[in-house]
Amino acid sequence: MKKKIIITLGIILAIGFTSVITYALTNNSLEQKHKPSDYKIGITYEEAIQSRKPMLALFYVDWCGYCLKFMPKYKTISNIYKDQYNVVMLNAEDPANKTLIEDVALTGFPTLYIIDPKYDNRVLLNNAIYTDLKKLRIELDRYLRIRGLLDLVPVN
DSSP: OHHHHHHHHHHHHHHHHHHHHHHHHHHOTTTOOSSGGGSOOSBOHHHHHTSSSOEEEEEEOTTOHHHHHHHHHHHHHHHHHTTTOEEEEEETTOGGGHHHHHHHTOOSSSEEEEEETTTTEEEEEOGGGTTOHHHHHHHHHHHHHHHHHHHHSOOO
16 A cells, blocks of 8 residues: 555656646746847947947847847847947837937838947848848958958058
8 A cells, every 4th residue: 555655656746747847848937038128138328339349239129029039149149249249239119219219210120230439330230131140140240350450540
């Protein structure tokens, strides 16, 4: 009788443990992000504009499914380029960003710009490459190479 109780409890514990693990893996409820602003990637625009480093500025809105889908890649890019770029997220619906949003003339979301305060330059990155991390990295590296060449030109 004692053996049956122990075996039964073991089976119940195994089923319960398996159920908890399966739920955690399929739902990932602890880390699931529901909107782009849940990610908190990078620094503020105000901090970045004071720097001489180029800025990678992502313009997003919280209701945009494409923005949410892009955020894991943007986090990866942030980790890879944290020493070369200031990474910034700008909510296009935030009234504090209204002037900048009007200045860059956004047509959709997400929109990714390289903004370089040192050279007063802005480069719009084509959204066709957002889903391809390799192509996105090629463009970011290209900008850094060109900027390096500009740094070699003497200023009068």
